[in-house]
Amino acid sequence: MRHLLSAASLSRVDALLVLDTAQRMADMTGRTAARTVRKLPTLRGRTVVNLFYEDSTRTRTSFELAAKRLSADVINFSAKGSSVAKGESLKDTALTLEAMGADAVVCRHPSSGAPHRLSGWVRGSVVNAGDGTHEHPTQALLDAFTIRQRLGRVEGLAVTIVGDVLHSRVARSNVWLLSTLGARVTVVAPPTLVPAGIDCWPVDVSYDIDAVLGKSDVVMMLRVQRERMNAAFFPTEREYTRRYGLDADRLAAMPPDSIVMHPGPMIRGMEIASDVADSPRSTIVDQVTNGVSVRMAVLYLLLGGAE
């Protein structure tokens, strides 16, 4: 594995390797680790650049922490306050980072495929940290990790993804990764937010959340941007919440051991009710914790794993 550009291109073997490596990272540096120094020397002397063209404090911080726990040098190259804001092209930025000797570039970009393009212009490894409405593979890996942590496995589970599938890179990555790992995935959304061409995805599609909750081991709620209703994807926030929001009544309809996930940032009261988000069945905080371990595993495998 040289780059991590999409979950769709991850084989089952590679995906399991990342998850198993992430577990080792968690054991060694996590909150419950026996060590007092929660830092590994693995990537000492290696340079990781966080190239973020979108504001995303949580993802950038997670990658930064992951790289630092592996002792890499981390440079945050954000679009604001750099030459990017002056109109420098992605290619020129890539060549600049290349000239500085970046070993890995973690790229968040509003354009689908930007990390893919970047990987053709730099010699270092490229990690897709979310590109447009395409993919967010480390999010899917941390979600799979969290499912495994809570339920012991991914294979054979019924996973339901609810919300703005059309615009969601999190949904795309999870659909591919979770089906690669053997889960049965159902997406639930108003028909306007289901992409044309979804019939080629390894998923079932439903427009009725209540019809699927009762048989879901995992329910993953996606953020729904309020602006979408201005583009006629749904009439009002209230109607969206009524038809697709996860509230306590719907939580009660789910199997007792099932879990509720959300990639964040969530809009409480819109797609998820506060009492659901804060319930013991919610994994939202675990997902953030696991994100660091998973990203450590990805950087380790791309940069140091072979040695």
Next chain:
Amino acid sequence: MTARTGEARTGEARTGDTLSGGWLIRGARPLGGAATDLLLRDGIIAAVGPEAAAAAPRGTRVHDATGLIALPGLVDLHTHLREPGREDAETVDTGTQAAALGGYTAVFAMANTDPVADTAGVVEQVWRLGQAAGHCAVHPVGAVTAGLSGTRLAELGAMATSAARVRVFSDDGHCVADPLLMRRALEYVKAFDGVIAQHAEEPRLTEGAQMHEGAVSARLGLPGWPAAAEEAIIARDALLAGQVGSRLHVCHVSTAGSVDIIRWAKARGWRISAEVTPHHLLLTDDLAESYDPVYKVNPPLRTAEDVEALRAGLADGTIDCVATDHAPHAAQDKETEWDAARPGMLGLQTALSIVISTMVEADRLDWAGVADRMSLSPAWIGGLAPAVAAGPAVATGPGVPTGPGLPTGPGVPTDPAAALGPGRPADLLLLDATERWTVEPDRLASRGRNTPYAGMTLPGVVRATFMRGRPTALDGKIQ
């Protein structure tokens, strides 16, 4: 086999005056038929057959075309020459060099330049640049609306009566989306037998669109360009053209549904013509998986089913012609993220090879068919063919094969063989159909390098292009 330009047959070769000196083309196979000789003199085909050599005066140069196929010079209804405004991507000079090397003797230069070709002044400038370059005839297309704004008509009549004699009007790159404005434009150009060439794209349905809407766009997370956005406009415009009895030309048809709608409209006898690009005859949307914007084009590459319908439509004449939509771009406009890139691809030097590959080698068009779809039909649609009686279309009635779907009035060369007969303009190309070549972007004449065919080996090498009896390209070199 290689065609060679011979020494003077008799006497000395006259330099600098090849037009009056003339050329004797020996052993060429017009439309792939029996080998014969053609004498080009005074800008026309002066003689064909055994008498050609006998009729050649002293000073006539000989071009050995043994085994080569002669076709009438290609005509491109849809070329972006980028001048004025984006001379870093293409100029009239470089673009028409590409045209000549590709076998073209006439191109229609689209109006979306900067400034827009929406006044007599700009179209005359482009026309004069074409004359000065001398590589092929340049016929400017006039904008339908001022500044391509889609809000008010440009001075269509002034452009029609200018030195450039504009007959084709298009806001290409933009759709004339306002139905009332489209109706008025269709009606208005009847006064000078003009035609509106519509870029069929419902703008609201394609806001932010990046590629064909379907399985691939869903996976890649690129906003989709639905087929219905093209088909809805074609259906609307066909109804309008039928209602007011005007001529409509549909640019770059890209979907199977569009072919069906055009077939339906033509069956009603409406005066509608349509073009397909070489890239829509060959390439499909899955190429976007590379995220390389060299495959980004508008309308987008579609599915294999669409490609098949377009080939069938071109074969049966529902689609009248092949037009390149040659769209050069500077490197910085393509070496970007997908959604930041400009849409479009080079086409002039590869069009004939793509048509051979997709249509001739598949036995869907013979050489007469190629001549019709790439030369005679586009010339007629663009108003280049000898005067055609104005008036309503010849109604063919449903069920009757309509051929190119246009009235076959006097002057329309319905017999492609006649296009290379005595007395016709000496616009022709000589093709080695047995030879193959590999596309190398750096060796193309265009300033832009954005060909989607880089590295592909394609059939058909243009050995020579003659315009009005004068060679514009010989063995891959501009004359």
